[in-house]
Amino acid sequence: MNHERILRTVLGISACYVVLLAVWAGWLIEHTPPGTMPYQIAGLLGLFGFLIGVGMMLANRPTREDRRLRKRGLEGWARIDDAHSVGQTDHATELTELELTLTVPGSETYSGRVVYDLSPVDRPRFAVGETLSVRVDPQNRDRIILCP
CATH class of the missing domain: 1.10.287 (Helix Hairpins)
Structure with a gap:
C-alpha cells in the first residue's frame, strides 16, 4: 500500500x-x-x-512506471539466494530483502536485490532456492518487478 x-x-x-x-x-x-x-x-x-x-x-x-514495466519489460526468472527480514509493516506483513540471481534470455546472468512486502501466507513461495518470474526494464537492468 x-x-x-x-x-x-x-x-x-x-x-x-x-x-x-x-x-x-x-x-x-x-x-x-x-x-x-x-x-x-x-x-x-x-x-x-x-x-x-x-x-x-x-x-x-501501481504507478505508471510499474504498469509499463509489467507490460513491456523483458521476461525472465530469478532464483532466491537469500532472504532476510528488514522490518514489520503496519498491516501484518514484513518487508523482506531478497538477494536474487537474475536470468534474462539473451543476456548474462547477474545478481540483484529487491525489497518485497511479504505476507506469511506467501513465505513458502519465497524460500531460498525457489525460482520466481520477473520482468526487467530493458534500459535499466537494475529495475525489476516480481511477478509471483
Whole structure:
C-alpha cells in the first residue's frame, strides 16, 4: 500500500471539498428551495465519501512506471539466494530483502536485490532456492518487478 499517494489524495480531495463547502454555504444555500437543507447535506456527505473511496482506490494502483514495466519489460526468472527480514509493516506483513540471481534470455546472468512486502501466507513461495518470474526494464537492468 502506497501511504504517501493515499495521504496526498485524501488531503487534495479534502481541500477541494472545503472549497466546495465554502461555495455552498456562502452562495448556493440562499438560492435553494426551503426545506431541502437536510437533503443537500446528505448529498454533500455522500459525495465526499464517494470521492474519498474512488481517490483511495486510484491511489492504491501501481504507478505508471510499474504498469509499463509489467507490460513491456523483458521476461525472465530469478532464483532466491537469500532472504532476510528488514522490518514489520503496519498491516501484518514484513518487508523482506531478497538477494536474487537474475536470468534474462539473451543476456548474462547477474545478481540483484529487491525489497518485497511479504505476507506469511506467501513465505513458502519465497524460500531460498525457489525460482520466481520477473520482468526487467530493458534500459535499466537494475529495475525489476516480481511477478509471483
